[in-house]
Amino acid sequence: MRARTKRKLAGAAYVAPAFLFVLAFTVYPFMRTFRISLTDESLLVPAEYVGLDNFRDALDDDQFWGAFRFTLKYTVLLTPILMIGGYLLALLLATNTGVRRFTRAVVFIPVVIGLGVSSLLWYWLFSPRFGLINAALQDLGIIDEPILWLGVNPNTSLWAIIVSITWKVIGFGMILFVAAIQAVPKEVNEAALVDGASAWQRAVRVTLPLTMRTVLLVTLISVIGSLLAFDQFFLMTAGQPLNQTATSVFYIYLNTFPFLKLGYGAALSLMLAAFILIFTVTQMVLSRRSAR
Amino acid sequence: MKLHRALLAFVFGAGIVTAGGITTSATTVPPDSAPPEEAAPATVPTEWDVEATGTCDGGPMTMWERSGGNAQMVDALVAAWNQVYPDCQIELTYIVHSEMVPQLARGIETGDVPDLMGLDLIYGPQFTSAGQLQDITDLIGDDPLAANIVEGHRSVATWDDRLYGVPLYADVSLLFQNRALFEQAGLDPDVPPTNLQELHDMAAAINDPDNGVYGYYLAGNCSGCNIFTFAPLIWASGGTIEPAECGDEALVGDSIPTVLEWARMMHQEGLIDPAAQAENGETFANVFGSGNTGIMGTGNFNVFLAKQQNPDIDLSVALLPGLESGQTASFAGGDIVTVPMGSDRLEDAVEFMKFILSDQVQENVYMRLGNLPTRSDVEPVFDDPDVADTLQALSVAQTPFTLKFFELINSPQSPWLQMLQRVYYTDEPIDEIIADTKAQMEEIICEGAEAPATTG
Numbered sequence: 001m002r003a004r005t006k007r008k009l010a011g012a013a014y015v016a017p018a019f020l021f022v023l024a025f026t027v028y029p030f031m032r033t034f035r036i037s038l039t040d041e042s043l044l045v046p047a048e049y050v051g052l053d054n055f056r057d058a059l060d061d062d063q064f065w066g067a068f069r070f071t072l073k074y075t076v077l078l079t080p081i082l083m084i085g086g087y088l089l090a091l092l093l094a095t096n097t098g099v100r101r102f103t104r105a106v107v108f109i110p111v112v113i114g115l116g117v118s119s120l121l122w123y124w125l126f127s128p129r130f131g132l133i134n135a136a137l138q139d140l141g142i143i144d145e146p147i148l149w150l151g152v153n154p155n156t157s158l159w160a161i162i163v164s165i166t167w168k169v170i171g172f173g174m175i176l177f178v179a180a181i182q183a184v185p186k187e188v189n190e191a192a193l194v195d196g197a198s199a200w201q202r203a204v205r206v207t208l209p210l211t212m213r214t215v216l217l218v219t220l221i222s223v224i225g226s227l228l229a230f231d232q233f234f235l236m237t238a239g240q241p242l243n244q245t246a247t248s249v250f251y252i253y254l255n256t257f258p259f260l261k262l263g264y265g266a267a268l269s270l271m272l273a274a275f276i277l278i279f280t281v282t283q284m285v286l287s288r289r290s291a292r
Numbered sequence: 293m294k295l296h297r298a299l300l301a302f303v304f305g306a307g308i309v310t311a312g313g314i315t316t317s318a319t320t321v322p323p324d325s326a327p328p329e330e331a332a333p334a335t336v337p338t339e340w341d342v343e344a345t346g347t348c349d350g351g352p353m354t355m356w357e358r359s360g361g362n363a364q365m366v367d368a369l370v371a372a373w374n375q376v377y378p379d380c381q382i383e384l385t386y387i388v389h390s391e392m393v394p395q396l397a398r399g400i401e402t403g404d405v406p407d408l409m410g411l412d413l414i415y416g417p418q419f420t421s422a423g424q425l426q427d428i429t430d431l432i433g434d435d436p437l438a439a440n441i442v443e444g445h446r447s448v449a450t451w452d453d454r455l456y457g458v459p460l461y462a463d464v465s466l467l468f469q470n471r472a473l474f475e476q477a478g479l480d481p482d483v484p485p486t487n488l489q490e491l492h493d494m495a496a497a498i499n500d501p502d503n504g505v506y507g508y509y510l511a512g513n514c515s516g517c518n519i520f521t522f523a524p525l526i527w528a529s530g531g532t533i534e535p536a537e538c539g540d541e542a543l544v545g546d547s548i549p550t551v552l553e554w555a556r557m558m559h560q561e562g563l564i565d566p567a568a569q570a571e572n573g574e575t576f577a578n579v580f581g582s583g584n585t586g587i588m589g590t591g592n593f594n595v596f597l598a599k600q601q602n603p604d605i606d607l608s609v610a611l612l613p614g615l616e617s618g619q620t621a622s623f624a625g626g627d628i629v630t631v632p633m634g635s636d637r638l639e640d641a642v643e644f645m646k647f648i649l650s651d652q653v654q655e656n657v658y659m660r661l662g663n664l665p666t667r668s669d670v671e672p673v674f675d676d677p678d679v680a681d682t683l684q685a686l687s688v689a690q691t692p693f694t695l696k697f698f699e700l701i702n703s704p705q706s707p708w709l710q711m712l713q714r715v716y717y718t719d720e721p722i723d724e725i726i727a728d729t730k731a732q733m734e735e736i737i738c739e740g741a742e743a744p745a746t747t748g
Contacts, residue, residue: 042422043393043394043396044418045422045423123574124574127567127575128566128567129565129567129579130575130578148567148569148570150570151569151570151572152569238513240572240709242714243710246704251705254703254704257391257393258698258702258703259703260393
C-alpha cells in the first residue's frame with residue numbers, strides 16, 4: 001500500500017510540471033478569456049458585466065459569420081493542396097540521395113521564414129505596379145495588363161494567398177511525410193514489388209495506408225493553421241475587397257485591439273475555439289476508428 | 293525509373309528555388325520598387341544646438357511612443373532633451389501601435405505607467421474622454437508657447453475645454469505635382485489647380501496610360517490613405533465626414549455627392565492608374581516617387597521619400613482644393629505627447645512639453661530634420677524649399693474628432709472605405725451609397741453609448 005502511494009506520488013511529481021504549465025498557460029488564460037467575454041471590457045473604462053450579450057451579438061453578426069465562411073472556404077481549398085502536394089513531394093524525395101536531400105532542404109527553407117515576412121514578400125511580388133509576377137507575365141506575353149491580384153477580386157486574392165502559403169508551408173508537411181515514408185519497412189515494399197506492384201500502386205496501396213497516422217496529423221495541423229489564418233490576410237488584402245477576404249481571426253483582432261471591444265473579441269475567440277475543438281475531437285475519433 | 297524520379301524531384305525543387313529567388317530579388321533588385329527608407333536628411337546630428345528651458349531634476353523619466361510613427365523625430369527630441377537635462381533623462385520605449393492600450397491598461401493595474409506617452413493623435417478623444425490622461429491645462433494652458441500649437445493636434449488633445457497633450461510631431465497632406473509631367477502636357481507647374489474641376493482638367497492633360505503615366509492617384513484599398521488625402525477634398529468643399537459622438541450626423545454637406553461624383557469621374561475617365569485599386573497603403577509612399585503620376589495627394593514626408601527614391605524628380609506642392617476656387621484643406625496627422633494617469637511626474641513631463649515647443653527646438657531639431665514645426669507662429673527655416681512649401685498646409689489642416697475613429701474610418705472594414713470603394717469602382721447611385729454609409733456610421737458611433745437626448 002505504502003509502495004503504491006509512493007509510486008502515485010512519484011507519478012504526480014513527474015506530471016506536476018506539465019500540469020502546472022498547462023494550468024498557467026492554458027487553463028488560466030482560457031478562464032480569463034471566458035470572464036472577459038461576459039463583460040464589455042475595453043481597457044479604457046471599467047468593465048461591466050453583460051452576461052451572454054456578447055455571444056448573442058455574435059450570433060447575429062453577419063460580418064463575423066461572413067468571415068467564418070470565408071475562412072472555411074480557404075481551409076477547404078488550401079488543405080488538399082498542402083496534403084497532396086506535400087505527400088507527392090515526399091514520395092519523390094523520400095530516398096536519401098544528395099540531390100534529394102538538397103531539394104528537401106530547399107523546399108523546407110520557406111517554413112523557417114516568418115509568416116509576416118513571407119506575406120510582405122509576396123505582397124510585393126504580386127504588386128501591380130512594382131511586382132515581378134506581373135512583369136514576368138507581361139514580358140512573356142501572357143498578359144497585356146497587370147493583374148490586380150490582391151484586394152480587388154476576392155477569388156483572385158484568395159488564390160494568390162493560397163499560392164504564397166503553399167510556397168511557405170508545403171515543406172513542413174513534406175518533411176513529416178518523408179519521415180513517415182522512410183519508417184515504412186523496406187520488406188513490405190519489396191514484397192509488393194515482387195508481387196508486381198507498380199510504383200504508383202505501392203504508393204497508394206502500401207505506403208499511404210502505413211503512413212495514415214502522419215497524414216491525419218498533418219491534416220489536423222494544416223486545418224487548425226488555416227482556421228486561424230491571420231497574418232497573410234492582414235498584410236496582403238486587409239480583408240478587401242469589401243471585407244470579402246476577412247478571416248475569423250482578422251475580425252476578432254479588429255474587434256479586440258483597434259476597436260477596443262475586448263469582451264466581444266473574447267466571445268468571438270471562444271466561439272472559434274469551440275469550433276476548432278469540435279473539429280479536432282471529431283477528427284481524432286475518426287482517425288482512431290480508422291486505425292483499428 | 294529512379295533517375296526519372298530524381299529528375300522530377302529536382303525539377304520540382306528547382307521550381308521552388310526559383311520562386312524563392314524571385315521573392316528575394318523582389319526586395320533587393322529594382323531600385324524603383326524597393327521599400328522606402330525612413331525619410332531623413334543626409335546626416336542626423338549627434339549634438340543638438342539647444343539649451344534647457346526650465347528645471348527638471350527629479351531623476352529619470354520613462355516615455356512610451358507608438359511604433360510606426362516618426363521614430364527619427366521622437367528619437368531626436370528625446371536626445372536633445374537628454375543632452376541638456378542630465379538629471380532628468382528620458383528612457384524611451386517603442387510600443388507596438390496596437391499594443392499601446394493593453395500595455396497602458398496593464399501599467400495602470402500594476403502602477404507601472406510611463407511618465408510621458410506619445411499617442412497617435414486620432415486616439416486623443418478616446419483616451420481623454422475615458423479619463424486616462426492627466427489634465428495639463430493649469431501647467432501649460434496659459435503659456436504663450438501652447439497658444440500657437442497646431443490646431444488639429446490641439447482639437448484632439450482637448451476635452452471639455454481642458455488640454456491633455458501637445459503635439460509631438462505633425463504631418464500634413466498636400467497635393468504633389470510632377471513638374472516634368474506638367475511641362476510635357478503643356479501646363480505651367482507653378483500654377484496648381486485651384487478647384488476640383490481644374491484638378492480634373494490638368495490630370496486629363498497629363499494622362500498618358502499608353503506610356504504608364506496617369507494624371508491622378510487615389511488608393512483603392514487603404515482607408516488611412518483616403519482620410520489623409522481624399523477627406524480634405526470633402527472638407528475643403530464644406531462637408532464633414534465622421535460623427536464625433538452619438539447623436540451627431542455623419543456625412544454632412546450638400547457638396548459631398550458632387551465630390552464623390554468627381555472621384556467616380558476621375559476613375560471612369562481612366563485618369564487614375566487601375567493598379568491603385570489594389571493599393572492597401574503598402575506602396576502608397578512609393579507612387580509619386582516612381583515619376584509616373586502627374587498629381588497626387590500625399591504627405592509632407594513624401595518630399596524626402598520621393599527624392600530619395602528618385603533623385604531626378606522635380607516636384608512642387610500645393611494645397612488640396614475643394615469644389616470652388618479658394619477652398620483648401622489638409623489633414624493634420626502625427627502624434628501628441630501626453631501624461632497618462634498614474635504618473636507622478638506631471639510637472640517634469642510638462643517641462644518636456646515646453647521644451648519641445650520652444651523656439652530653439654522648433655528650429656534646431658524639428659526643422660533641422662526637415663519636419664514641420666508644431667507651432668503655427670514659428671518662422672520656417674528649411675534647407676529644401678519644397679519642404680518649406682509644405683508648411684502652408686498647417687494653417688488649413690484639421691483632424692477628425694471622434695470617439696471611434698478606427699471603426700468609422702481607419703479600419704479596413706470601415707464604412708468610410710466601403711463607401712469609397714463603391715464610389716470608385718461601381719455604378720451604384722451615389723445618394724444610395726451616402727445613405728448606407730451615413731446609417732452605418734451613425735450605428736457604430738452609438739454602439740455602446742447612451743441614446744442621445746431627443747429635442748423638439
